[in-house]
Amino acid sequence: MKDTTRDTKALERELEEELHSTGYGTYILVWLGLIGLTAITVTVAGLNLGSFALIAALIIATVKSALVVNYFMHIKFDTPIFKIFVTICIIVVLTIFIITFFDYLYREPLI
Amino acid sequence: MANGILATDPNRVSFYEYEGKHKGILSWLLSTDHKRIGLLYLISLLAFFAVGVTLGFLMRLEMISPGPTIMAPNTYNSVFTLHGVIMVFLFILPGLPAIFGNFFLPIQIGARDVAFPRINLLSWYLYLIGGVLAIVSLFTGGGIMDTGWTFYVPYSIRTTSNISLSVFAAFVLGFSSILTAVNFITTAHRMRAPGMTFFRMPLFVWALYSTAWIQLLATPILGITLLLIIAERMLGVGIFDPNLGGDPILYQHMFWIYSHPAVYIMAIPAFGVVSEIIPTFSKKNIFGYTPVAISSLAIAFVGYLVWGHHMFSSGISDISRLIFSLLTFLVAIPTGVKVFNWVATMYKGSITVKTPMLFVLFFIVIFSIGGLTGLVLGAINTDIHVTDTYFVVGHFHYVMFGSMGILLFAGLHYWFPKMFGRMYHEKMAQVSAWIFFVGFNLLYFPMFIMGYLGMPRRYYDYLPEFTTYHVIATVGSWIMITGMIIMFANLIRSLYTGAKATENPWGGTTLEWKIPSPPPLENFREIPVITEGPYEHHFNKEENT
Numbered sequence: 087m088k089d090t091t092r093d094t095k096a097l098e099r100e101l102e103e104e105l106h107s108t109g110y111g112t113y114i115l116v117w118l119g120l121i122g123l124t125a126i127t128v129t130v131a132g133l134n135l136g137s138f139a140l141i142a143a144l145i146i147a148t149v150k151s152a153l154v155v156n157y158f159m160h161i162k163f164d165t166p167i168f169k170i171f172v173t174i175c176i177i178v179v180l181t182i183f184i185i186t187f188f189d190y191l192y193r194e195p196l197i
Numbered sequence: 198m199a200n201g202i203l204a205t206d207p208n209r210v211s212f213y214e215y216e217g218k219h220k221g222i223l224s225w226l227l228s229t230d231h232k233r234i235g236l237l238y239l240i241s242l243l244a245f246f247a248v249g250v251t252l253g254f255l256m257r258l259e260m261i262s263p264g265p266t267i268m269a270p271n272t273y274n275s276v277f278t279l280h281g282v283i284m285v286f287l288f289i290l291p292g293l294p295a296i297f298g299n300f301f302l303p304i305q306i307g308a309r310d311v312a313f314p315r316i317n318l319l320s321w322y323l324y325l326i327g328g329v330l331a332i333v334s335l336f337t338g339g340g341i342m343d344t345g346w347t348f349y350v351p352y353s354i355r356t357t358s359n360i361s362l363s364v365f366a367a368f369v370l371g372f373s374s375i376l377t378a379v380n381f382i383t384t385a386h387r388m389r390a391p392g393m394t395f396f397r398m399p400l401f402v403w404a405l406y407s408t409a410w411i412q413l414l415a416t417p418i419l420g421i422t423l424l425l426i427i428a429e430r431m432l433g434v435g436i437f438d439p440n441l442g443g444d445p446i447l448y449q450h451m452f453w454i455y456s457h458p459a460v461y462i463m464a465i466p467a468f469g470v471v472s473e474i475i476p477t478f479s480k481k482n483i484f485g486y487t488p489v490a491i492s493s494l495a496i497a498f499v500g501y502l503v504w505g506h507h508m509f510s511s512g513i514s515d516i517s518r519l520i521f522s523l524l525t526f527l528v529a530i531p532t533g534v535k536v537f538n539w540v541a542t543m544y545k546g547s548i549t550v551k552t553p554m555l556f557v558l559f560f561i562v563i564f565s566i567g568g569l570t571g572l573v574l575g576a577i578n579t580d581i582h583v584t585d586t587y588f589v590v591g592h593f594h595y596v597m598f599g600s601m602g603i604l605l606f607a608g609l610h611y612w613f614p615k616m617f618g619r620m621y622h623e624k625m626a627q628v629s630a631w632i633f634f635v636g637f638n639l640l641y642f643p644m645f646i647m648g649y650l651g652m653p654r655r656y657y658d659y660l661p662e663f664t665t666y667h668v669i670a671t672v673g674s675w676i677m678i679t680g681m682i683i684m685f686a687n688l689i690r691s692l693y694t695g696a697k698a699t700e701n702p703w704g705g706t707t708l709e710w711k712i713p714s715p716p717p718l719e720n721f722r723e724i725p726v727i728t729e730g731p732y733e734h735h736f737n738k739e740e741n742t
């Protein structure tokens with residue numbers, strides 16, 4: 087049990103050091119980036135791009151999520167195991183989306 | 198350790214005798230010891246199981262003859278819904294990980310507790326709160342839910358029964374499940390004893406680890422879906438309601454994206470129990486350790502992608518049905534790997550058919566029937582014939598009760614000496630197991646025949662031609678319940694009068710059999726160093742004579 091406590095503390099210290107190396111400047115830049123992307127989403131929604139609007143919105147949302155996950159959730163600075171865990175989750179979500187769309191894209195219209 | 202100040206040496210006294218900061222009932226309710234939490238789960242789960250069995254018994258009694266027998270049609274709707282909700286959400290889903298996972302996962306990997314003991318206790322409280330909310334929902338609002346355990350829209354949006362609270366109860370239970378999963382994954386990654394590599398972990402741990410991943414990844418989807426039902430009911434947001442432009446089939450997708458993997462949340466730990474019991478009672482190393490371990494992960498992964506087979510007749514696209522049918526058949530591969538490896542383990546083994554092994558043999562027979570009838574449902578053409586009939590009811594009872602239920606009994610008999618430090622009456626246990634087995638098949642097998650002949654599920658009444666099958670099933674339920682009563686009476690009696698159990702009564706090789714029965718508070722005086730696989734039998738050594 088003692089060993090584990092020591093392990094955890096060491097890990098926390100390592101993480102803290104890595105966090106400090108990021109600095110507030112980066113966080114503010116990421117925040118500004120997120121606001122900018124939100125502005126683009128709103129603008130694109132008003133452009134009447136048809137079916138491309140959805141694709142554009144999804145791409146922008148993906149970029150925003152990547153920023154949040156990497157910087158605010160610190161995954162960029164974490165050990166590989168956490169990166170693997172997050173990747174597994176993303177793959178699962180994507181797979182669910184793709185399989186569900188095999189229904190929605192090919193469904194016969196109701197008469 | 199668990200409760201702060203130690204009144205006695207945690208290495209010498211069992212976890213029952215240990216006196217911490219709290220005394221009496223509080224020493225249980227506030228304990229963060231994984232073994233005590235496992236037992237808290239055992240008691241709560243069995244209490245809900247008893248309620249579920251009683252409701253099932255009443256349903257079968259109602260169906261003994263056509264027309265009204267003991268209850269009104271609306272009561273019947275509520276009874277089958279309650280039976281389903283209690284059995285699925287409060288019994289089989291938390292089931293084996295909550296009881297045996299909590300108790301044995303840390304011991305089997307050579308740890309003193311799970312990674313987050315306090316979160317572990319919190320998850321039990323969430324489980325209990327979810328259970329209480331479900332009970333409260335019965336007596337408040339519009340009354341007992343009547344949608345079936347699947348809460349299908351649009352009925353669940355429109356019914357006046359108290360759906361919102363029952364659904365919220367399931368949401369809270371989901372959190373309990375997620376916390377347990379986080380705990381188990383972290384424990385498996387960070388708390389293994391020196392030398393305990395991933396491929397030296399007992400197969401029960403592999404099963405728990407794979408299950409925890411499904412719990413972690415699938416449960417949030419159920420949470421969102423259930424909250425959306427509440428949002429539909431209260432705010433009319435129109436995601437599922439066709440009147441508002443919503444899509445009711447989307448609900449079915451989202452519900453089954455969780456609830457099909459949930460089948461594997463129930464089944465994979467049960468497979469893990471089999472992989473523990475067979476090597477012990479065959480006195481042989483498991484045949485094909487790595488394929489069995491990997492097949493748990495494979496079932497978890499492929500099982501995640503097959504939810505659409507619950508929706509073959511719901512109006513999903515043809516291509517989608519084809520893909521889901523194909524994926525469904527693929528699950529049979531890793532499952533087959535397990536079954537053949539178990540049988541191969543027994544081949545030329547020195548088999549002793551004690552009660553746990555007897556239950557495992559019953560499981561192989563019953564689960565094979567459940568699995569093969571699953572293929573009938575997995576193939577689109579045959580599925581459409583038997584959709585929403587008793588065939589489905591027979592199938593999922595063979596699969597769910599036949600795996601998780603029977604293997605809970607197997608695990609209870611296998612680990613009883615370790616958990617409670619007492620032996621049970623072997624002969625009595627075997628007799629009860631046989632009675633249970635006969636009753637089980639009499640109860641559920643006629644359902645396949647009735648279903649094939651066209652008896653719809655969830656119907657209160659039926660045509661006279663089905664009477665014989667219903668009578669056989671009802672009598673079967675009486676026999677099965679008799680078997681379970683004898684079994685639990687024997688176990689409860691043995692708690693007080695059973696002979697003292699030795700450290701290793703079955704000749705098991707995993708770590709729990711190398712510590713006293715019942716285990717001391719911190720499991721191991723010194724954390725063991727692991728030098729070999731989990732199922733190496735050494736016949737010349739004293740421990741196995």
